[in-house]
Amino acid sequence: MSKRTHEQQLAARKAQRQAERQAERARQRRNMAVTVTAVVAVVAVLVGVFVFFGPKGEDTPVAGSDTPSVPPSDAPAGPDNKPKTIPTALAAAPKRATPLPAEVNCTYKKGAEPASKKVNPPADGKIKASGTSKVSLNTSVGDLQVTLDSALAPCTVKNFLSLVGQKYFDNTTCHRLTVGEGLQVLQCGDPSGSGSGGPGYSFADEVYPTLKYGRGILAMANSGPNTNGSQFFIVYGDASGLGPQYTAFGTLDEASLKLVDKVAQAGVTPQNGPTDGAPVTPVKITTATAAA
Structure with a gap:
């Protein structure tokens, strides 16, 4: 094998390793993005549940004669x-x-x-x-x-x-x-x-x-x-x-x-x-x- 051929093989293997490392980094970035997206989605659901149902134990006291009723919600009764x-x-x-x-x-x-x-x-x-x-x-x-x-x-x-x-x-x-x-x-x-x-x-x-x-x-x-x-x-x-x-x-x-x-x-x-x-x-x- 000539010196030139050997150098070409080394260069090819180096290029392959670099390509593999780049592919691995890209895969890790994709996984991280999916993980972050999932976490954000879970947080959003939890926040939505809290806002919709509100903190427990805060029932409205008895309304008086000067307290108007709030218009009914369009949401179905749970x-x-x-x-x-x-x-x-x-x-x-x-x-x-x-x-x-x-x-x-x-x-x-x-x-x-x-x-x-x-x-x-x-x-x-x-x-x-x-x-x-x-x-x-x-x-x-x-x-x-x-x-x-x-x-x-x-x-x-x-x-x-x-x-x-x-x-x-x-x-x-x-x-x-x-x-x-x-x-x-x-x-x-x-x-x-x-x-x-x-x-x-x-x-x-x-x-x-x-x-x-x-x-x-x-x-x-x-x-x-x-x-x-x-x-x-x-x-x-x-x-x-x-x-x-x-x-x-x-x-x-x-x-x-x-x-x-x-x-x-x-x-x-x-x-x-x-x-x-x-x-x-x-x-x-x-x-x-x-x-x-």
């Missing part, structure tokens, strides 16, 4: 639009640690917004802070039997009975249902059905620091301190996410709560998140009547 579980044990009836005086003074102030349905406010003045009253909410899903407790909230009970007597609740819908952990309530009392309607007047809260909510409690919705009007909510399950700023003024019996359970189990049409919106099963209060 499994979160139904309660995962509903507690079956009735909560103990609320009781004040320190009883109210024998009589309290009630004042009902005209509001800035007109009434959703024509109604007169109760008369101002003193009322007894004792005794119970029975009210039947006759609804499209069955009769809900309510016991009002004047030892808890005499001015609230007086207002509720006044609205019942004036047929304010007749032919109105329960516009809001929540099914998430920490907030399981059915909200009613707005003739407009929008979540922002009220009687055109307001009155003071009747709350106390140790007030807790649980299955069977009836309480007033509000849009801030001392803004009670006509909207109320029924706690059918877990309400551990609520602080003591909503006036509790009565209870419902077990048979009534089972009717509400069926409504909850049918789910919500998401409006204020996947667990909060109008009930899929409509609840219409046809008449509300107080026992003689």
Whole structure:
């Protein structure tokens, strides 16, 4: 073999090794690109899931009479639009640690917004802070039997009975249902059905620091301190996410709560998140009547 031929072979082998190294580097770059792309895709999915579902445990508190409903989402309802579980044990009836005086003074102030349905406010003045009253909410899903407790909230009970007597609740819908952990309530009392309607007047809260909510409690919705009007909510399950700023003024019996359970189990049409919106099963209060 001539010297020239040998040099040519060496050069050819060198060129081949360089080509192989370049091919290997190119293959490694391709693999790295695929790996990065996959990581980015996974991160994007995780971020998307977090943004869509949001952090857990941040259920919306009970909306008040001045809080408008959010327009319904176009997204299909997922499994979160139904309660995962509903507690079956009735909560103990609320009781004040320190009883109210024998009589309290009630004042009902005209509001800035007109009434959703024509109604007169109760008369101002003193009322007894004792005794119970029975009210039947006759609804499209069955009769809900309510016991009002004047030892808890005499001015609230007086207002509720006044609205019942004036047929304010007749032919109105329960516009809001929540099914998430920490907030399981059915909200009613707005003739407009929008979540922002009220009687055109307001009155003071009747709350106390140790007030807790649980299955069977009836309480007033509000849009801030001392803004009670006509909207109320029924706690059918877990309400551990609520602080003591909503006036509790009565209870419902077990048979009534089972009717509400069926409504909850049918789910919500998401409006204020996947667990909060109008009930899929409509609840219409046809008449509300107080026992003689």
